[in-house]
Amino acid sequence: MRLNEPRVADPFTMWLLVACIVLTVPAFMLNLGVMPYNSDEPTRAIVTMEMIHSGNYITPTLTGEYYYNKPPLYNWILVPFLAPSGGATEWCLRLPMLISLYGLALSVFLFTRRWFGSYRGVLAALLFMTCGRVLFWDSLLGLIDMLYSWVTFLGFVVVINGVVEKQWRKMFLLSYFLAAAGFMLKGMPTVVFQGFTLITVLLATRNFRKFWSPWHGAGIALFVLVTGAYLLAYSRENSLQQYIEILWDQSSQRTAVRKGFVDSLQHLVLFHPSMIYHFLPWSLGALLLFSESNRRKVSGWFRITGSQPENHESNRQHLVLRLVVLVFCANVLVYWFSPATIPRYVLMLAPLTFIPALMLVQKPKHLYIIIPSVVIFLLVLRIAVNLFYVPVRAERIAEQRQKQDAIRIAERVGDNPLHIVGKSWIDHVTIIYIMTERGTPLKQDFGIYSTERMYLADERRFEAMKRLGKYEVLPVDTTFIRHGNETVYLFGIEKKEDTDGQPRM
DSSP: OOTTOOOOOOHHHHHHHHHHHHHHHHHHHTTTTTSOOOTTHHHHHHHHHHHHHHOOOSSOEETTEEOOSSOSHHHHHHHHHHTTTTSOOHHHHHHHHHHHHHHHHHHHHHHHHHHHOHHHHHHHHHHHHHSHHHHHTGGGSOOSHHHHHHHHHHHHHHHHHHHHTTOHHHHHHHHHHHHHHHHHHHOTHHHHHHHHHHHHHHHHTTOGGGGGSHHHHHHHHHHHHHHHHHHHHHHTTSOHHHHHHHHHHHHHTTSHHHHOHHHHHHHHHHHHHHHHHHTTTGGGGGGGGGSHHHHHHHHHHTSOOTTSOTTSHHHHHHHHHHHHHHHHHHHHHHHHTOTTOOGGGGGGGTHHHHHHHHHHOOOHHIIIIIHHHHHHHHHHHHHHIIIIIHHHHHHHSHHHHHHHHHHHHHHHHTTSOEEEETTOOOOHHHHHHHHHHHTSOOEEEOSOOOTTSEEEEEHHHHHHHHHTSSEEEEEEEEEEETGGGEEEEEEEEEEOBOTTSOBOO
């Protein structure tokens, strides 16, 4: 048993933990596919479905045009979930997110158990799964962020464990392999995570000379080899320079440079209160620092007891806790100074706060009874939300109308080819449901139109088509789009005739 690990002899306490674990299944799986696509879900689905239909897995496309905003690893992962059904479904798209959630929770458990015992390991995992942001938002949507958070958290763990146990080769090679996977998921932010984490941990442990070690060079080489292989393959199909520039632009959009002084100042003030709100109730663990004894305990994590050897268990625990706190502080600074940050971007940092908070809880009843009881209450509440709120909400949100309108459009089009006029603004929710119903992607047409096709266009481009004078525009149907009350037009075209009865070209 680890030092300071609670001794759980009460069977009732163990049954509480078992109940918590069992309740996660209906809490996260019940009615998972009821809500229509939301947020970035349809974008991920469209890109993946176009990969499946085209067989091109190197240069992702969105409605037939190159898609630059994200590397393709997440879409590759989605392929085996979407391909067997022949189309995207909400349940299939969200299942990889759910697997990632359990994977991240398991990683939190294994890391915490390794240093602080099994009981705290289970609690740390459950605290992450039941914090407000995860329980009532991110576990409902099939977004990339849960998998990315898992990969990034594993990177933190590999660096901390590697430095504490002085396994330099394993630490550098594995952390850079995970960084390569993170880059292939989300691009440039991974470089910041890897750099800040390594530098912070090496400086904090007085091992910065290892930064220049051959194994660090080997890790960098592995990162370059993995990411470079993909970028080389990409460069043979499309402009690599444009791809890198847009990936960089996507990362820099959240910075203070892009948002201005007022937005940046507001974000600096509201960032931490906002994060506490989103990660309730467990973010209230910060209140433990108001205790003087707890503050002394935290300060003790930052020193090694001179009367004990460096590898003594208590000193190793203090070192791990110190590094957990420092890794959190180093990486949260990036988002604190990035005004466009949203809570799902920092999911991987949440466990780094829950683990130290658990180590500050000393009264047995808090660990044995109160915390598991709160976890059970939250999971039961989520089950109630799944049963009674989600079906009602699913019928009332704007995306449900978009879904029904998309199905109606697909039925009106039938087997006729359907394209999009230029860069018409059409919500991705509408596009993915049309694609799913028709079983074929939608593509954009730029200036070359056919009388044998039907078209979708936003209001501005629909009016422009009518002004061309070359075609007779034949409206078929319209549908409401939620953003800005836009209208999308479904229409066909015929060539106009001159006064002599000849088609006008």
